[in-house]
Amino acid sequence: MLQHYRMFAAYNAWANAFVYEEAAELSDDERKRDLGAFFRSVHATLNHVLYADRIWMTRFAGADTGPVKLDTILHDDFAALRDDREREDLRIIAFVDGMDAVRLEGTFSYTRGTPPKDYTDRYQTTLAHFFNHQTHHRGQVHAMLTMLGRPSPAIDLLYFLRSEDGRRFA
Secondary structure (H helix, E strand, C coil): HHHHHHHHHHHHHHHHHHHHHHHHHCHHHHHHHHCCCCCCCCHHHHHHHHHHHHHHHHHHCCCCCCCCCCCCCCCCCCCHHHHHHHHHHHHHHHHHHCCHHHHHHEEEEEEEECCEEEEEEEEEHHHHHHHHHHHHHHHHHHHHHCCCCCCCCCHHHHHHCCCCCCCCHH
């Protein structure tokens, strides 16, 4: 399972790079246009995914996230958002690469919600949620890019596994 999660960490960085490459071709108005998605726009959805990743990485580290507001805009500027996404993807890869089988089978605890409630979850199942969450929202961004006239990037996992970056996991 550890190799599986390492693959997903690398895949997410690879797929995010493709999505951000296409989003960079949009005007700021297009990126921020309300297209009726859950987080409204490409820009807001990309902010949400980065914000949610940070929340989980904070929880994985055993630190307190404080109040969580899932529609937080971390960066109004797209270039800053993209730079931060790249740094976060490297952080996620390093985190998963640093895990061993014992830790993967273990648990972590955190507090969330209003009123606050304590949770203890397994790393293994929560990592599945963590990577699935990115894929879910990347799919929404993919649809919005298409709505805005951009090409549909081929970001399925199989394309990653056939790429130079992904062959080591195939």
